[in-house]
Amino acid sequence: MTIFNFLLKKSNLECPRCLGKGFVDAEDIKRLNKQLKWAPGPCAYCNASGKVTEELLSKLPVDTTYLTIDLPESEIEKIKNGDQEAIEKGKLQELFIDNLIKYVEYHYLHEDMDAQSIADLYLNTEDDKALFSVEKENLILYIHKIIELKRSEG
Structure with missing residues (x-):
């Protein structure tokens, strides 16, 4: 060395x-x-x-x-x-999170939906072969966090 x-x-x-x-x-x-x-x-x-x-x-x-x-x-x-495989996995996970945030923001701001309704809609349309999946209870908690952040931004 x-x-x-x-x-x-x-x-x-x-x-x-x-x-x-x-x-x-x-x-x-x-x-x-x-x-x-x-x-x-x-x-x-x-x-x-x-x-x-x-x-x-x-x-x-x-x-x-x-x-x-x-x-x-x-x-x-x-x-x-x-490691390229790990880095790619990370990029896919970040893309998943970014898209989920946009999905929630859209339905909250433009469709006037609450966390429960957004979670139900998301889970009903989620692909069975999706790389990342979320349990309903955790999804609802996460959606609440997204909504709270949106409210605090004004």
Whole structure:
């Protein structure tokens, strides 16, 4: 290992995701524009240490939506190592979430539907072969969060 590689691997930089706290809080989520996509919890980017390497910063965007602490350790490592399959899976998941948010916003704002009605409609039209699926109770809770965020935006 060259001295350059050694220096790149040294974890002495403050994590830009959690700002060195080791924990992603609501302010971090808002700052990184990940409302409705992340929940507060230990930072997956720095593995809750508050420190990152220059190498990680150069390889992986801080706001990678799919990189969350609830993933298996093996999946987190794949993402951090640039595994194309894991990265593609993350992009698909983010696309799913973005489309679900747009679906809820449309039906809430333009069709004047409540969370229960939106969930029922979504589940009735969801493809049986969909890559991602959601249980009804969790979907209703998530729809409520989307509606609350829309209300707070004015």
